[in-house]
Amino acid sequence: xxxxxxxxxxxxxxxxxxxxxxxxxxxxxxxxxxxxxxxxxxxxxxxxxxxxxxxxxxxxxxxxxxxxxxxxxxxxxxxxxxxxxxxxxxxxxxxxxxxxxxxxxxxxxxxxxxxxxxxxxxxxxxx
Ligand SMILES: [Cu+2]
Numbered sequence: 001x002x003x004x005x006x007x008x009x010x011x012x013x014x015x016x017x018x019x020x021x022x023x024x025x026x027x028x029x030x031x032x033x034x035x036x037x038x039x040x041x042x043x044x045x046x047x048x049x050x051x052x053x054x055x056x057x058x059x060x061x062x063x064x065x066x067x068x069x070x071x072x073x074x075x076x077x078x079x080x081x082x083x084x085x086x087x088x089x090x091x092x093x094x095x096x097x098x099x100x101x102x103x104x105x106x107x108x109x110x111x112x113x114x115x116x117x118x119x120x121x122x123x124x125x126x127x
Contacts, residue, residue: 049110052078055122058101059083061094068094068116070105078109087115094119 056072071083086107088094094116097103102122108115 047110047112049108050078051106051108051117053104053106055102055104058097058099058103060099061097065094068097068119070103072105084114087113089115089117092116092119097121 052075054072054075056070059069059071061068066088067085068088069083069085072079072081074081086105097119103119104122105119106117108117
């Protein structure tokens with residue numbers, strides 16, 4: 001019956017295609033691009049960056065100035081209030097920040113982490 005012949009072929013073809021991969025390649029066939037070109041373009045997982053602006057309190061600044069521990073307030077849909085480190089980019093100066101400073105700050109959240117963009121002290125009204 002024609003149908004079963006086709007079904008049999010469908011079963012056999014993938015098996016045949018797998019065959020050469022299992023056998024170790026003899027040396028001398030190196031010029032054949034045997035390995036399917038591995039697509040380096042696995043960029044479908046595009047990094048999502050979300051920007052948040054929240055208030056918080058400075059807990060500490062690392063001596064290198066590369067991280068700030070901040071107790072941030074609730075960030076609706078993202079995090080509850082907590083103390084956590086934020087990365088400081090080279091373009092941002094946090095030298096003026098001190099422990100217990102009340103701040104409002106903007107940061108980028110992505111798979112790469114939490115990176116500060118701007119920090120402003122709330123009590124800088126001129127005392
Ligand atoms: Cu947090």
